[in-house]
Amino acid sequence: MNSVVIIGSGNVAQHLIKAVEKAPDLDLVQVFSRSHSGLKHLVPQEKITSNYEELKDATIYLICVSDNAIPSVSYALPFQGKLVAHTSGSVTLQEMSTQNRRAVLYPLQTFSKQKELDFTKVPLCLESEYETDYEILEKIASALSHTVYKIDSTQRQALHVAAVFVCNFVNHLYKIGNDICDEYDIPFAILRPLIMETASKITVLSPNEAQTGPAKRNDTTTINKHLNGLTKPNQKELYKILTKSIIDDVEKL
Amino acid sequence: MNSVVIIGSGNVAQHLIKAVEKAPDLDLVQVFSRSHSGLKHLVPQEKITSNYEELKDATIYLICVSDNAIPSVSYALPFQGKLVAHTSGSVTLQEMSTQNRRAVLYPLQTFSKQKELDFTKVPLCLESEYETDYEILEKIASALSHTVYKIDSTQRQALHVAAVFVCNFVNHLYKIGNDICDEYDIPFAILRPLIMETASKITVLSPNEAQTGPAKRNDTTTINKHLNGLTKPNQKELYKILTKSIIDDVEKL
Ligand SMILES: NC(=O)c1ccc[n+]([C@@H]2O[C@H](COP(=O)([O-])OP(=O)(O)OC[C@H]3O[C@@H](n4cnc5c(N)ncnc54)[C@H](OP(=O)(O)O)[C@@H]3O)[C@@H](O)[C@H]2O)c1
Ligand SMILES: NC(=O)c1ccc[n+]([C@@H]2O[C@H](COP(=O)([O-])OP(=O)(O)OC[C@H]3O[C@@H](n4cnc5c(N)ncnc54)[C@H](OP(=O)(O)O)[C@@H]3O)[C@@H](O)[C@H]2O)c1
Numbered sequence: 001m002n003s004v005v006i007i008g009s010g011n012v013a014q015h016l017i018k019a020v021e022k023a024p025d026l027d028l029v030q031v032f033s034r035s036h037s038g039l040k041h042l043v044p045q046e047k048i049t050s051n052y053e054e055l056k057d058a059t060i061y062l063i064c065v066s067d068n069a070i071p072s073v074s075y076a077l078p079f080q081g082k083l084v085a086h087t088s089g090s091v092t093l094q095e096m097s098t099q100n101r102r103a104v105l106y107p108l109q110t111f112s113k114q115k116e117l118d119f120t121k122v123p124l125c126l127e128s129e130y131e132t133d134y135e136i137l138e139k140i141a142s143a144l145s146h147t148v149y150k151i152d153s154t155q156r157q158a159l160h161v162a163a164v165f166v167c168n169f170v171n172h173l174y175k176i177g178n179d180i181c182d183e184y185d186i187p188f189a190i191l192r193p194l195i196m197e198t199a200s201k202i203t204v205l206s207p208n209e210a211q212t213g214p215a216k217r218n219d220t221t222t223i224n225k226h227l228n229g230l231t232k233p234n235q236k237e238l239y240k241i242l243t244k245s246i247i248d249d250v251e252k253l
Numbered sequence: 254m255n256s257v258v259i260i261g262s263g264n265v266a267q268h269l270i271k272a273v274e275k276a277p278d279l280d281l282v283q284v285f286s287r288s289h290s291g292l293k294h295l296v297p298q299e300k301i302t303s304n305y306e307e308l309k310d311a312t313i314y315l316i317c318v319s320d321n322a323i324p325s326v327s328y329a330l331p332f333q334g335k336l337v338a339h340t341s342g343s344v345t346l347q348e349m350s351t352q353n354r355r356a357v358l359y360p361l362q363t364f365s366k367q368k369e370l371d372f373t374k375v376p377l378c379l380e381s382e383y384e385t386d387y388e389i390l391e392k393i394a395s396a397l398s399h400t401v402y403k404i405d406s407t408q409r410q411a412l413h414v415a416a417v418f419v420c421n422f423v424n425h426l427y428k429i430g431n432d433i434c435d436e437y438d439i440p441f442a443i444l445r446p447l448i449m450e451t452a453s454k455i456t457v458l459s460p461n462e463a464q465t466g467p468a469k470r471n472d473t474t475t476i477n478k479h480l481n482g483l484t485k486p487n488q489k490e491l492y493k494i495l496t497k498s499i500i501d502d503v504e505k506l
Contacts, residue, residue, distance in 0.1 A: 067475065090467075090475050109447055110465060115454055123443045149443060158437040159444075161479045161492075166430040166444050167451045168466030169495045170423050175460035175502065177419040184411040190376045190402060191412075191419050192456060194362055198420045199452035201368055203445060207428035212363060213421030214343075222320065222343050226414045234498045239414075241494055242422045245487045249428065 008064035009033035011111040019119035089160030103128040125151035215246035261317035262286035264364040272372035342413030378404035468499035
């Protein structure tokens with residue numbers, strides 16, 4: 001049975017703790033957290049440490065800390081030659097200390113402590129410094145999720161940017177929808193079915209086939225009506241540039 | 254029992270035909286279509302006409318044609334004093350002919366003929382010229398969907414813009430995610446769970462609470478890494494302006 005130590009107590013760490021505990025083929029040995037407080041509901045006290053020197057032996061150490069802390073945490077580990085993976089989309093393998101066998105297990109999903117999700121459906125993007133470690137990494141990842149991909153550093157970087165577009169930027173457009181509803185005294189809930197359907201549509205159509213709306217039709221009457229109606233400068237600017245980007249795409253076809 | 258005539262044979266018309274046929278309290282009297290061909294699988298031949306003069310009596314006539322054709326179709330109707338509603342988010346009530354009792358039944362959803370959906374979950378936004386017609390309109394709408402809202406022309410205009418942001422523009426961001434995946438030989442399917450979760454998250458969190466990512470954290474290292482990695486000018490420009498819009502929002506809090 002493969003054993004796991006998780007370092008961190010944030011969004012990803014907490015989802016991973018639950019996922020490891022659920023996986024019949026994995027053993028959660030220990031969790032490292034600077035502050036124990038946030039983990040009490042998830043892990044028995046004796047499995048939590050805030051002292052690197054107390055870290056126990058495990059097949060893999062998963063560093064689930066803020067991107068900028070990954071290098072220093074990797075250097076703080078008091079052992080050598082062990083398998084150590086971070087979970088970041090944007091940190092390279094090379095930024096970790098060479099004292100251990102470096103790897104990446106990047107879960108391509110948006111995690112918040114407050115929102116439950118089924119970890120077995122989270123795509124896991126794997127990379128390992130040594131070819132021989134890939135098999136172990138894959139076995140551990142497959143115990144956590146049904147979808148596992150081999151993704152190198154360049155691809156992972158690209159995926160992370162793609163994720164910013166389809167998650168962070170998309171959410172910001174939801175926020176703008178919410179702002180417009182507030183301005184006109186409309187409950188935001190009215191937009192939710194449209195938001196869900198827009199996301200679910202691309203499971204049967206490509207985003208290209210699914211594109212609709214005034215920009216796609218180059219319907220300048222409606223576009224101008226909308227631009228005149230928008231009162232906030234950032235909304236106007238985003239409307240213009242996104243419309244232009246859609247029109248340019250159509251013209252390229 | 255209220256009776257319905259549907260004018261048009263496009264995306265909305267086809268979904269409405271199925272919804273009316275399913276509703277026990279509604280009777281589909283007839284469908285008007287310039288070209289019969291696209292409706293054969295949905296409606297018996299004798300219920301289809303391409304001649305306005307042949308239109309039968311009904312409680313409501315639903316004009317489901319392209320926005321720019323709504324006025325001319327409303328003028329082409331050979332009768333007077335009947336309840337006539339269009340289904341557009343952006344056309345005002347005033348753009349229709351005064352010869353009939355004007356109304357709007359705007360389904361706030363994205364429809365494609367190829368994609369099935371549960372019409373009872375589509376929010377219907379209602380408006381009527383005469384107060385006395387609102388009750389009839391509401392009864393018909395409630396037979397089609399569980400969520401019905403009274404929305405005036407100004408609100409509907411605003412909602413249509415909001416819908417462009419959370420549907421058309423969001424889909425364009427999916428398209429960019431797809432383009433990036435293609436460029437780096439990554440299957441687009443890897444992004445689908447993230448896309449679904451991002452949409453489903455705002456059923457439990459507000460878009461403001463759900464916002465994450467480098468822009469939200471003002472993580473300039475990652476932002477610059479991403480900007481350097483992007484090769485297409487439109488992707489770079491959208492990345493910059495969306496990042497700025499998120500940062501400005503955070504600063505306003
Ligand atoms: N959230 C997501 O949606 C998501 C998705 C995919 C990948 N990731 C990646 O997963 C990693 C963790 O993200 P997250 O969202 O879980 O972050 P988070 O919720 O902000 O948690 C960050 C964790 O890092 C710890 N930490 C920060 N600096 C530290 C240091 N110098 N030494 C030790 N621990 C330190 C924090 O400990 P304290 O509580 O003691 O401060 C906290 O437990 C990041 O690399 C991120 O890029 C996140
Ligand atoms: N699709 C959506 O997601 C959606 C959502 C909410 C509201 N709406 C609104 O619903 C309405 C219809 O949209 P749609 O997506 O169903 O459009 P569509 O699929 O493009 O279909 C347009 C229909 O209009 C007919 N038409 C166009 N010009 C006409 C004319 N001069 N005389 C008679 N018929 C004419 C077309 O007939 P032919 O086939 O004979 O050309 C076709 O049946 C629009 O007002 C739109 O704003 C659409």
